[in-house]
Amino acid sequence: MGGHARVIEVIVDPTGPSKDWLDYGLTVGAFVVLLAGWYRWGLPRWRRWRRDVVAVRDALVGRDELVDTITGEVRAPALPGIGVRMAAVEESNADLRTALHTLTQTTEVLSATVTKLASQDAAIISLTRKVETLDDHVDTCNKRSAAGSTAIADLTERVGRLETAAIERVVGHVDSASAWSAVETAVKATPPGPESGPLPARDASTGPIPGDPPHEG
Numbered sequence: 001m002g003g004h005a006r007v008i009e010v011i012v013d014p015t016g017p018s019k020d021w022l023d024y025g026l027t028v029g030a031f032v033v034l035l036a037g038w039y040r041w042g043l044p045r046w047r048r049w050r051r052d053v054v055a056v057r058d059a060l061v062g063r064d065e066l067v068d069t070i071t072g073e074v075r076a077p078a079l080p081g082i083g084v085r086m087a088a089v090e091e092s093n094a095d096l097r098t099a100l101h102t103l104t105q106t107t108e109v110l111s112a113t114v115t116k117l118a119s120q121d122a123a124i125i126s127l128t129r130k131v132e133t134l135d136d137h138v139d140t141c142n143k144r145s146a147a148g149s150t151a152i153a154d155l156t157e158r159v160g161r162l163e164t165a166a167i168e169r170v171v172g173h174v175d176s177a178s179a180w181s182a183v184e185t186a187v188k189a190t191p192p193g194p195e196s197g198p199l200p201a202r203d204a205s206t207g208p209i210p211g212d213p214p215h216e217g
Helices: 002-011 017-061 082-189
Strands: 074-076
Touching: none
Parallel strands: none
Antiparallel strands: none
8 A cells, every 4th residue: 555655656746757758748749739730820821921922022123034943944034123014114105195196197197188089079070070061062063063064065065056157157148249249240231221120129137248339328
């Protein structure tokens, strides 16, 4: 009975060597628990926080290109800082404003060109109508010219007929004058007798005979 009491006393004695082992075990256990908790909850959160911090730093300051340490292949291009990107955006905006201004000017020029083309179309239509009117006038003039040519031909023919008739009349007058001269000569050569009558009257339509003395009315 006394032996059992001594064993119990040794185990529960807070000042004995077993207390050091107990403290060491508790310390190791607490460290293991803390380490397990860190790997379970702390490490993922720290990685996410570090990743966010690195992303913010890369976005603000920029980073170099990411190169594979084994193959040397560039895995990601260099990322400029936010200042460089903002400058690039401002430059792009300036280029965009210039392009919009150029587009506006081009639109105005195209509108003016369309207006000029419409005016030219109207002018072309007017000129076409004038040309058609001139063609009508030319046709009318050609018709009148053809009618004038026909009238001139008719007049020429009539003048020819009149000239022929005048020549025939003059020849007839000459023949009549010759005949009357012969008759008068014969009459004058024949002595007048009681049975001879007066000379027949000269036809007034034959006109004066050349060589006749003028007659007084």
